[in-house]
Amino acid sequence: xxxxxxxxxxxxxxxxxxxxxxxxxxxxxxxxxxxxxxxxxxxxxxxxxxxxxxxxxxxxxxxxxxxxxxxxxxxxxxxxxxxxxxxxxxxxxxxxxxxxxxxxxxxxxxxxxxxxxxxxxxxxxxxxxxxxxxxxxxxxxxxxxxxxxxxxxxxxxxxxxxxxxxxxxxxxxxxxxxxxxxxxxxxxxxx
Numbered sequence: 001x002x003x004x005x006x007x008x009x010x011x012x013x014x015x016x017x018x019x020x021x022x023x024x025x026x027x028x029x030x031x032x033x034x035x036x037x038x039x040x041x042x043x044x045x046x047x048x049x050x051x052x053x054x055x056x057x058x059x060x061x062x063x064x065x066x067x068x069x070x071x072x073x074x075x076x077x078x079x080x081x082x083x084x085x086x087x088x089x090x091x092x093x094x095x096x097x098x099x100x101x102x103x104x105x106x107x108x109x110x111x112x113x114x115x116x117x118x119x120x121x122x123x124x125x126x127x128x129x130x131x132x133x134x135x136x137x138x139x140x141x142x143x144x145x146x147x148x149x150x151x152x153x154x155x156x157x158x159x160x161x162x163x164x165x166x167x168x169x170x171x172x173x174x175x176x177x178x179x180x181x182x183x184x185x186x187x188x189x190x191x
Contacts, residue, residue, distance in 0.1 A: 008032055008042055009166055013139075013154040015129035017046065019069040020151060020165065022062075027148030033061065039118070048112060048121035057118035064092045064122050068129040072152035075133050076141040089126050089133075096123020146170040 009020040009032070021032040021042060033039045036053035039061055043050055053061075067085035074081050097113040098120050112120045131137055132154050139156040144165035151165040164170040 008045060009169070010045065011153070011166070012156070013128070013132060014046060014125055015068050015132055016072065016151070016153050016165075018042075018125050018129075019065055019072065021065060022069075023151065023169075024148050025069075026150050033058070043118070043121045048110065048124055050112070050116050050118050050121055053118050060092070061118060061122055063088055064126060068125070068133075069152055071129065071133050072141050073143060073150075076143050076152055081133070089129055092119070092122045093126035093130060094123070096120040096126075098124045144170050146173065 009017065009023060011017040011020065023030045023032065033042055036055060036058045039058050040050060040053050067082075067088035070085040071081050071089060073079075074085075096119050097116075098110050100108050101111050103109050110124045112124075132139070132141060137154070139154045140160045141152055142155045142160075142162060144151045144153060145163040146165075149165060149170050151170075153162070153165040155162040
């Protein structure tokens, strides 16, 4: 990993992890794939290694990311899916050459062609987005309760009432803010 860039937020769902490459969308936004090489890093960490990436491919990846975010946000609030987002997700889904393979452990894994390119990896991400937005997987799309984040995430908790996209960042930040507010209200309780 390149140390000069912010860490990736990795999750269990490929599509929403991809949208988390831009965080704090309603605050001081943090771009986690600012360069083509950083996109290559993210893809490799997520099992979609490619050899190279151009600026145009990075732009396409960001366009897909924002389309997934827009469609997932609409689905989470049960609003109409934006037509432009649907078009971009579908276009990316059909452009790539990737195959689902079964591992000896019984898991699905994606294999890109030997001459894989960014578009192949983006097709896998788009297909994953389609499966969660279409409701094909066990879980529910939700939005992070942090007012500066509001990231779309896929809630697979038993009760489907998760509030934060990531407990270690947004959830922890909110808990600290509540704790500090309580300390200011009740300064003697800290003694």
